[in-house]
Amino acid sequence: MSNWKEFSKGFWAENPTFRLVLGMCAPLAITTSVKNGVGMGVSTTAVLVASNIWISILRNAIPNQIRIPCFIVVIAAFTTIVDLSVHAFSPVLYDALGIFIPLIVVNCIILGRAEAFASKNQIWPSALDGLGMGLAFTVNLTIISGIRELIGSGQLLGRPVVPPAYQPSLVMILPPGGFITLAFLIAGMNVISRRLEIRRAAERKEAPQ
Amino acid sequence: MKLDFSTLMTIIIGAIFINNFVLSRFLGICPFVGVSRSLESSFGMGMAVIFVMTLTGFVTYFVNLILVITRVEYLQMMCFIIVIAALVQFVEMFLQKFNPTLYSALGIYLPLITTNCAVLAVALLNVKEGYNLIEAVLFSFFAAAGFALALVIMAGIRERLEITDVPRTMQGVPITFIIAAILSLAFMGFSGMKF
Known part of the structure; x- marks a missing residue:
C-alpha cells in the first residue's frame, strides 16, 4: 500500500510540472509535437529511475558534505548513457530534442528526488518513486504537447485530425504557445484542487454531527 | 583566429534578443519564475x-580542447557540470574573501546557479x-545579459502586478506564465x- 503511495504521488499531490513547478525547461521547449514530448518523458524517466536506484545503493557511502556533487556526477553519467542511446537508436528524435537531452542533468526534478527521497530510502521504494515521478512527467509532457500540436498544427502524432477548413494557429507551436498552454493548465489544476478541498472540508464538517 | 565584425554583431544581437535564452530558447525558466518577485x-x-556564465564560457572552451585532444568527448557533459559546480564554488569563496559587499548582495543566488540550465546550455x-574563443566568450556574456534583461523586465512587471486585481485562479504562477x-x-x- 505504501509502495503504491510512493508511485502515485507524482501524478497529483506532488505533480512536478503543475504543482511544484520544477524542471520547467523541457515541458516548455520540446512540447511542439506529441512524439517529442513522449520521447523526452521516457528519456527523463530512464535517467530518474537509474539515478534513484544508484543513489539509494550508495546512500551510506556518500559523505554528507559533498552529497550534491556526488549526485550530479551520478546523474550526469546516466544522462550520458541516455544521450548516446537516443543518438544511436533514434537520430530523428535526437535532432528534434537537441540540447535538451544533455540538459536532463540539470533538471531540478531529478536532483530533487535524489536529495529528498533516494538518499534516505531503500532501493525498492526509491525505484518506484523515480518511476512514478518519471511517468507523471511523461504524462504532463504528453498533455502539453497534445494540446499544442492539436491547436498549432491540427495534427496528433503527425496525422491530421481536424477538418481541412481549420486554420492552425501557428503561435501555439512557437515559444509563446508553450507559456500560454502551461499557464492555463496550472490554472485549471488550481481550480480543480480548490473545489476538491472545499468538498473535503464540507464532508469533514458534516461528519461529527 | 579571425574577427569579423558582422559575425560578432550577429552573435551578440542573436544572443540577447532574437534567441533570448529565457523567452525563445526556454533555458533557465526556474530562476525566471522563482526569483523575479522583486527588482532588487x-x-x-x-x-x-x-x-558565472562568462567565466564558464571561457573555461569550458579550454576544457573542451583538452577533451578533444585526449579523444574523450563523451565525458563532455560530466566535465562541464563539474567545472560549473567548481566555478560557482570558487567564485563564491573569492567574493567572500575579496569583495564581501558584492558577496552579501548576491547572497543565496550564487549557489543556485549550479542548477541553472542556462549555464550548462551555454557551454x-x-x-x-563551433565558436572560437572570442566568439564563445562574447556569446556567453551576451546570452547571460539577455537572461538578466528578461529577468529584470519580468520583475518590473510583477512588482506592478502586486497592486492589481488578478482573478484568484490565475494568481501566482499562471499569471507569470501569461x-x-x-x-x-x-x-x-x-x-x-x-x-
Whole structure:
C-alpha cells in the first residue's frame, strides 16, 4: 500500500510540472509535437529511475558534505548513457530534442528526488518513486504537447485530425504557445484542487454531527 | 583566429534578443519564475549569472580542447557540470574573501546557479556552434545579459502586478506564465533581423 503511495504521488499531490513547478525547461521547449514530448518523458524517466536506484545503493557511502556533487556526477553519467542511446537508436528524435537531452542533468526534478527521497530510502521504494515521478512527467509532457500540436498544427502524432477548413494557429507551436498552454493548465489544476478541498472540508464538517 | 565584425554583431544581437535564452530558447525558466518577485533580487541574480556564465564560457572552451585532444568527448557533459559546480564554488569563496559587499548582495543566488540550465546550455551551445574563443566568450556574456534583461523586465512587471486585481485562479504562477507569453511574443518581433 505504501509502495503504491510512493508511485502515485507524482501524478497529483506532488505533480512536478503543475504543482511544484520544477524542471520547467523541457515541458516548455520540446512540447511542439506529441512524439517529442513522449520521447523526452521516457528519456527523463530512464535517467530518474537509474539515478534513484544508484543513489539509494550508495546512500551510506556518500559523505554528507559533498552529497550534491556526488549526485550530479551520478546523474550526469546516466544522462550520458541516455544521450548516446537516443543518438544511436533514434537520430530523428535526437535532432528534434537537441540540447535538451544533455540538459536532463540539470533538471531540478531529478536532483530533487535524489536529495529528498533516494538518499534516505531503500532501493525498492526509491525505484518506484523515480518511476512514478518519471511517468507523471511523461504524462504532463504528453498533455502539453497534445494540446499544442492539436491547436498549432491540427495534427496528433503527425496525422491530421481536424477538418481541412481549420486554420492552425501557428503561435501555439512557437515559444509563446508553450507559456500560454502551461499557464492555463496550472490554472485549471488550481481550480480543480480548490473545489476538491472545499468538498473535503464540507464532508469533514458534516461528519461529527 | 579571425574577427569579423558582422559575425560578432550577429552573435551578440542573436544572443540577447532574437534567441533570448529565457523567452525563445526556454533555458533557465526556474530562476525566471522563482526569483523575479522583486527588482532588487532579480538584478542581483542577473549580475551573478552574467559573471558565472562568462567565466564558464571561457573555461569550458579550454576544457573542451583538452577533451578533444585526449579523444574523450563523451565525458563532455560530466566535465562541464563539474567545472560549473567548481566555478560557482570558487567564485563564491573569492567574493567572500575579496569583495564581501558584492558577496552579501548576491547572497543565496550564487549557489543556485549550479542548477541553472542556462549555464550548462551555454557551454554545450558553444561547442555545438563551433565558436572560437572570442566568439564563445562574447556569446556567453551576451546570452547571460539577455537572461538578466528578461529577468529584470519580468520583475518590473510583477512588482506592478502586486497592486492589481488578478482573478484568484490565475494568481501566482499562471499569471507569470501569461506575462512571459506576451513578453515572448514581443521578443519574436526581433526575429528576422539581419546585419
